[in-house]
Amino acid sequence: MDLFTHNVENETSNSAPLAERMRPRNLNEFIGQERIVGEGKLLRRAIQADRLQSLILYGPPGTGKTTLAMIIANTTSSEFAKLNAVTSGVKDIRQVLKAAKDRKGMYQQKTILFIDEIHRFNKSQQDALLPAVEKGTIILIGATTENPYFEVNSPLVSRSRVFKLELLKAEDLKQILLNTLQDSQRGLGEYDVDLKSEALEHIVDIANGDARSALNALELAVLTTPKNDKGVKEITLEVAEESIQQRALNYDKAGDNHYDTVSAFIKSMRGSAPDATLYWLAKMLEAGEDPRFIARRIIVHAAEDVGNADPQALVIANAAAQAVEYVGLPEARIPLAEAAVYIATAPKSNAIIKGIDNAIAVVRNRRTSGVPNHLKDSHYKGAKKLGHGRGYLYPHNYQNHYVKQQYLPDDLVGEGFYNPSNQGYEEEVKELLGKLKQRDK
Helix, strand or coil, X not given: CCHHHHHHHHHCCCCCCHHHHCXXXXXXXXXXXXXXXCCCCHHXXXXXXXXXXXXXXXXXXXXXXXXHHHHHHHHCCCEEEEEECCCCCHHHHHXXXXXXXXXXXXXXXXXXXXXXXXXXXXXXXXXXXHHHHHHCCCXXXXXXXXXXXXXXXXXXXXXXXXXXXXXXXXXXXXXXXXXXXXXXXXXXXXXXXXXXXXXXXXXXXXXXXXXXXXXXXHHHHHHHCCCCCCCCEXXXXXXXXXXXXXXXXXXXXXXXXXXXXXXXXXXXXXXXXXXXXXXXXXXXXXXXXCHHHHHHHHHXXXXXXXXXXXXXXXXXXXXXXHHHHHHCCCCCHHHHHHHHHHHHHCCCCCHHHHHHHHHHHHHHHCCCCCCCHHHCCCCCCCCHHHCCCCCCCCHHHCHHHCCCCCCCCHHHCCCCCCCCCCCHHHHHHHHHHHHHHHHHC
8 A cells, every 4th residue: 555545545534524535435436527538438438547648637626636646546457646835845756756766676666656736746846747748767757737738838738638528517526426425335325315306406516616615605505504303304495505605716817717718708809799799807806807908809809809999999999998097896897898888799800900010910921122212211321312201292282182192012912811791981081092993093
């Protein structure tokens, strides 16, 4: 028996929290994540065959990352070691790696090293693991709630298979809770519990895909509810509401969910969905997102997604950003919402971003003849002798303040970058440019 197995057994004693006691001990007890550990799936086959390669388990809390590591510990013939990135340092890593090297050399036995919260290791700690992973001294299993492509060193990620665990489905959570009520050895089966359907639904809803949160709530409800005159612990909706607190928003300003929420906010504005826009804005505000960051995103997408279809959108977005500086939260939520909804309901055009990006691509990738002489600055000393500015036509001297003239470099004449849409004000711009082209003929 190794240290990790000993700790697992201690953690599942009757004095441990219910969520620890009810951890699945094998794949048959594991509920959820069928996409990666369902029958015939790669990870399930690898665990059953004891043929694991380094892997990273990535997903929200309570979705089974540590549980899968424990299942591997219970089934593998390899030595299983465990480190926690919060409490372990480089010295601890080196000790584990030395023992793994000795074990492989003397007994030809593999070592699986499980690192919980691997994203909390700094670069030097992660770098210390790399040679052992490359040489096969250890098989690394990392667990993280953060996107490993952002938070784990690229060399480690590239040498590992990444498995993303999703929030558990409502049906999965219900099954876990009902199994717990029937399990007399590790669960709450010793109690006579009547869990009302509406109470079960509420716990599952508020747990938001987190099995640990759901089990903690059920345990609190059962242990604090007295028996009725029939000797039954009746868990009503009211009891369930008291037992599980309002769920903390699954939103880490430095993590993956942050980027997902911001993406949803942006795509809702772009997609002309004001209700969704307000929902994602509310989620960011409630999670403590910096309102200046939100204001900056609104400004960007006023230009990117609305553009000249409604130039007023950029004015309103800038006004909202200024309001954030003047009044702060909570009042700033109102101008932010006003600007976001304005963008969501405005006519859309991405002609501006297409135009500037196409122009940048030409500037980066094509050599041109440069500024035509008639467009060059003629004011500095000696410029006129060089012919700079000669032949320039001043538009205000002509009818309607317009005169046909070459403005692009010689080798880009006829190139088009800005193509206005038929949306909003851009329809007028398109009509104006069309008339000018007709005049030029």
